[in-house]
Amino acid sequence: xxxxxxxxxxxxxxxxxxxxxxxxxxxxxxxxxxxxxxxxxxxxxxxxxxxxxxxxxxxxxxxxxxxxxxxxxxxxxxxxxxxxxxxxxxxxxxxxxxxxxxxxxxxxxxxxxxxxxxxxxxxxxxxxxxxxxxxxxxxxxxxxxxxxxxxxxxxxxxxxxxxxxxxxxxxxxxxxxxxxxxxxxxxxxxxxxxxxxxxxxxxxxxxxxxxxxxxxxxxxxxxxxxxxxxxxxxxxxxxxxxxxxxxxxxxxxxxxxxxxxxxxxxxxxxxxxxxxxxxxxxxxxxxxxxxxxxxxxxxxxxxxxxxxxxxxxxxxxxxxxxxxxxxxxxxxxxxxxxxxxxxxxxxxxxxxxxxxxxxxxxxxxxxxxxxxxxxxxxxxxxxxxxxxxxxxxxxxxxxxxxxxxxxxxxxxxxxxxxxxxxxxxxxxxxxxxxxxxxxxxxxxxxxxxxxxxxxxxxxxxxxxxxxxxxxxxxxxxxxxxxxxxxxxxxxxxxxxxxxxx
Amino acid sequence: xxxxxxxxxxxxxxxxxxxxxxxxxxxxxxxxxxxxxxxxxxxxxxxxxxxxxxxxxxxxxxxxxxxxxxxxxxxxxxxxxxxxxxxxxxxxxxxxxxxxxxxxxxxxxxxxxxxxxxxxxxxxxx
Numbered sequence: 049x050x051x052x053x054x055x056x057x058x059x060x061x062x063x064x065x066x067x068x069x070x071x072x073x074x075x076x077x078x079x080x081x082x083x084x085x086x087x088x089x090x091x092x093x094x095x096x097x098x099x100x101x102x103x104x105x106x107x108x109x110x111x112x113x114x115x116x117x118x119x120x121x122x123x124x125x126x127x128x129x130x131x132x133x134x135x136x137x138x139x140x141x142x143x144x145x146x147x148x149x150x151x152x153x154x155x156x157x158x159x160x161x162x163x164x165x166x167x168x169x170x171x172x173x174x175x176x177x178x179x180x181x182x183x184x185x186x187x188x189x190x191x192x193x194x195x196x197x198x199x200x201x202x203x204x205x206x207x208x209x210x211x212x213x214x215x216x217x218x219x220x221x222x223x224x225x226x227x228x229x230x231x232x233x234x235x236x237x238x239x240x241x242x243x244x245x246x247x248x249x250x251x252x253x254x255x256x257x258x259x260x261x262x263x264x265x266x267x268x269x270x271x272x273x274x275x276x277x278x279x280x281x282x283x284x285x286x287x288x289x290x291x292x293x294x295x296x297x298x299x300x301x302x303x304x305x306x307x308x309x310x311x312x313x314x315x316x317x318x319x320x321x322x323x324x325x326x327x328x329x330x331x332x333x334x335x336x337x338x339x340x341x342x343x344x345x346x347x348x349x350x351x352x353x354x355x356x357x358x359x360x361x362x363x364x365x366x367x368x369x370x371x372x373x374x375x376x377x378x379x380x381x382x383x384x385x386x387x388x389x390x391x392x393x394x395x396x397x398x399x400x401x402x403x404x405x406x407x408x409x410x411x412x413x414x415x416x417x418x419x420x421x422x423x424x425x426x427x428x429x430x431x432x433x434x435x436x437x438x439x440x441x442x443x444x445x446x447x448x449x450x451x452x453x454x455x456x457x458x459x460x461x462x463x464x465x466x467x468x469x470x471x472x473x474x475x476x477x478x479x480x481x482x483x484x485x486x487x488x489x490x491x492x493x494x495x496x497x498x499x500x501x502x503x504x505x506x507x508x509x510x511x512x513x514x515x516x517x518x519x520x521x522x523x524x525x526x527x528x529x530x531x532x533x534x535x536x537x538x539x540x541x542x543x544x545x546x547x548x549x
Numbered sequence: 550x551x552x553x554x555x556x557x558x559x560x561x562x563x564x565x566x567x568x569x570x571x572x573x574x575x576x577x578x579x580x581x582x583x584x585x586x587x588x589x590x591x592x593x594x595x596x597x598x599x600x601x602x603x604x605x606x607x608x609x610x611x612x613x614x615x616x617x618x619x620x621x622x623x624x625x626x627x628x629x630x631x632x633x634x635x636x637x638x639x640x641x642x643x644x645x646x647x648x649x650x651x652x653x654x655x656x657x658x659x660x661x662x663x664x665x666x667x668x669x670x671x672x673x674x675x
Contacts, residue, residue, distance in 0.1 A: 117562060118606075118635035119653035126637050133636055136606075142635070143608045146563035147584040164608045 056254050059172070059208045062100025062130075063093070065273030068280075069247070069262055071255035074210075075229055076171075077202045078253070079195070081178070083215035084234030089245060089264060089271055090212045091121065092128070093234070094174040096270045097210065099130045101172045102139035109170035111145040111161060113177030115212075118142050130270045141168045145175070149184055154194040157181060161198070165205050173202070178213035182224075195227040229253040234264070244390070244423050247273055263390045263423060277395030278427070278434040297409065297445050299331070300338030303516040307492055307501035308473075312445060314408075316496075317436065317470050320449040322477030327488050327507050327514070328449035329353070331477065332411040333362050333370065334514055335447050340373035344408040348381045349398055351417030355381040366513035380405055384417065391421045395431060399438055410439070412448035436470035452478065472496040477507065482519070490516065553579040554668060555596070559589040559603035559615060560633065565653075569602070572657055586610030590618055593625055600668055601630045602660075605641075616646035629667035 060073035067073050074080055082090050098108035112118065125131040136142070141164070148160040165173060175181070175198075185191035195211075202209045215222075215233070225231050231250040236243065245264040249257040258279050265272045298311035305311050312318050320328040332348075339346040348370075350358065359371045359381065373379030382401055384394055394417070402410060415432075422428055439446050474493040479486055488507040492500045506519035556578045560566040570580040581598070583589040587610040589601065601619070605612040612632050619625040632647040633655075644650055648667045651660065 112562075114563065117565065117653070122635050122637055136636055137611070142606050144560075144562035145608075147561055147566075148608070150563070151584075160608045167609075 059101070059106075060104070061093075061097040062104065063096055063271055063273055065262065065275055066093070066247070066271075068275050069249060069258045069273065070230075070252065071257055074208045075254055076208055077206055078229035079199050079202055079209040079211065079227075080230040080232065081211050081213060081225065081228050082232045082234065083213050085236065086214060088234035088236045089266055090234055091115070091176060092125070092266060092271050093232075094176065094210050094212055095121075095125055096128070096130045098140050098172060098174060099132055099135060102135040103132070106139070106171045107169050108140045108172040108174065109161075109164050109168055110140065110142045110174045110176065111164070112142070113144075113146045113149060113157075113175065113180035115177040118144070127268055128270045129268060141170070146177075146180060149181060154181060154185055154190060158194065158197045158201070162201055165201065165207055170205070171207055173207050173209045174212065175209070176212045178211040182213075192224065192227055195224055199227065225251060230255075239423055246423075261423075263392045265390060265393070272393075274390065274392035274396055276427070277392045277399070278430040280396075280399070280434070297335075298338060299335050300341065301334060301514055301516065303505070304490075304514075307503070307505070307516075308495065309499050309501075312447075312473055313498070314445050315440065315443040316472040317439065317446045317448070318473040318475060319471045320447055320475050320477060321452060321493075322449070323452050323479055326477035326479055327490070327509055328451075328477055329358070329413050330362070330365060330367060330509055330514060331475070331490075331507075332413055332447045332449055333358070333367050336373075336379065336409055336411050337362065337367045337369045339409040340369045340379050343378065345405055346370075346373065346379045346409040346411075347401055347405055347407040348379070348411050348413065349384075349401065350382070350411075350413035351384055351420075352414050353383070355383050358383075364511070365509055366511055380407070391418055391423060391427070391431060394418055394421050395435065398435065402438070402442060402444060406442065407444055410444050410446045412446065415448045415450045433469070440470065487519065489520070553577060554599040555579045555581070556664070557581050557583065557589060557592055557598045557601045559583045559586060559601060559607070559612065561585060561604060561607040569660075572660075576661060584608075586612065586615030586618070589615055593619070593628075598625075598628060600664060601628060602664075603630060603632055605632055605634045605636075613641070613643035613646060616643070620646060631663060631667060 057076045058073040059076050060067045061070070082093060084090050095110070098110055101108050126133070143164055145157050145160055148156045161173065161175070164170070181194060182191050185194065198209055201207065211228070230252040233248045233250050235246045238244070245266070246261040247264050248261050249259060258275050260276060260279070262273060262275045264274070296308070296311035296313055298305040320331055322328045336346040336348055348358070353361070359374070362368070362370050370379055374381060380401065382397065384397065418431060419425070419428055473495045476491045476493050478489055480489050488509070489504055490507040491504040492502060504520050506517040508515045508517060556573055558566050558569050558580060561584045566582050570582055573580045581592055583592055585607045586603070589603065592598070603612040603615055616630050619628060619630065629648040630646065631649045631651060632644070633651045633653055635653045637652065649663045651663060
């Protein structure tokens with residue numbers, strides 16, 4: 049005799065990030081409440097799930113109560129990539145249920161839904177506007193009875209049921225929540241001037257959901273859900289194990305490589321810390337350029353300069369090879385606008401890029417770009433930790449630039465976050481006033497477990513690339529911007545190089 | 550005094566059918582409502598209907614099933630049927646069952662114009 053028990057077979061929504069949060073999707077025969085204020089994305093989520101379900105061979109039935117009219121809904125949906133009009137009416141079927149509800153109450157609505165499920169052999173049911181059914185119910189008990197009947201219908205027909213309803217706050221836990229297999233809460237709120245959408249699983253029976261808030265976006269592709277980037281990676285802090293031994297990765301700048309005793313170690317993370325315009329980006333690009341010259345795969349991931357602009361700038365100052373590297377497919381330049389981004393989207397883009405490309409060298413230009421896209425600043429440490437962990441796991445030698453706020457401050461603040469905890473090396477770049485001239489300077493502040501040259505060097509950007517000069521030999525206090533001669537009052541005036549534009 | 554032409558509106562979407570009923574009454578038609586094809590057939594059996602204005606997707610019996618039943622019935626075979634659809638562009642194989650197809654949302658003028666075209670013969674015989 050075959051025993052029957054609750055089925056834990058799942059039905060994917062086809063919305064990648066949502067399925068990840070839902071531990072693979074909704075349970076077959078499961079009943080779920082999708083709640084949120086008007087405009088939060090409930091209808092899009094439900095319709096997208098219907099069309100994805102139809103594309104996978106299923107049949108969906110969409111019942112509207114006092115919701116927007118079908119023509120209005122289609123007018124909004126037709127601009128979205130998932131909307132496939134040819135699936136209607138054979139695989140996705142829309143009916144209005146409010147007339148039946150008004151005429152015969154919840155009983156008539158259940159009868160109508162049961163008949164439609166059977167007639168259209170639906171395996172996914174959406175009831176849009178559950179609040180109308182609730183308001184038509186004379187008592188709470190009647191409404192619970194209605195939900196029970198819907199649940200039984202789901203069990204009998206193998207139909208997954210989504211009930212869409214308005215609710216302003218996740219904290220509102222209604223009695224009906226106890227009756228269903230899951231509750232998803234959608235929000236659409238402002239963070240300063242930025243609109244941010246989130247989704248949260250309040251309840252999910254028989255599953256291990258990814259809990260907490262996750263970001264959502266509505267684009268012409270439909271609803272995009274991005275689980276918090278830190279939850280995508282294995283738990284735990286940054287592993288502080290020593291980086292791999294072996295041949296170092298040079299920058300291709302003889303003087304600087306000598307200061308680093310050959311370059312940086314494979315798999316290490318190096319911070320380029322400096323003020324705006326101090327040469328961080330070009331030093332990072334020099335690192336990638338040398339990688340390309342050696343036939344390595346390299347990735348630039350930045351926020352402030354578009355790919356064409358940054359490649360042209362490198363060409364202009366004699367840092368060659370990157371454009372050719374892009375053409376040869378071994379160099380990739382990824383650019384994101386920082387302001388309107390969602391941090392999880394940026395994080396996912398980075399992780400996907402490095403997982404797909406498996407570069408030997410990575411340059412993250414302007415790590416603050418992540419912070420500008422953060423929905424909650426308190427998350428940053430976790431986000432950086434997650435990124436650091438992934439970089440370490442993949443053994444990618446990484447440079448990242450971070451900006452000091454002050455151009456001439458006497459003290460230098462090293463940002464402490466999840467990424468700096470994993471940083472083995474720190475290189476300082478900044479401007480100083482020196483003998484009535486503004487100079488760029490470079491110094492290595494830290495190289496973990498290795499020898500290095502701690503001298504401060506002038507960094508010049510010329511038409512032939514980056515040059516390091518011994519301008520400050522014998523001087524002290526240079527890093528603080530107040531350099532003065534201590535041993536050689538007649539320090540040699542540096543050899544002149546043509547400056548780049 | 551000429552008899553008013555009788556229109557049967559078949560639509561499950563709350564609000565739209567009521568709105569159309571009022572508008573058509575103001576234009577001089579006699580109007581009856583049904584929320585699905587099955588109820589529409591019952592109304593057709595009970596009395597004279599000059600034109601059917603039907604939605605496509607409905608519970609119990611949809612617009613195509615209603616039109617097929619009417620085309621197979623000698624009494625209603627010639628009754629004009631206008632299909633109202635919410636779908637933006639798609640054409641259906643069942644479109645041939647209808648005398649005209651209107652895509653929602655449509656203007657009152659377009660509706661009245663389409664109805665007048667379908668009812669031309671009937672109005673002459675009144």
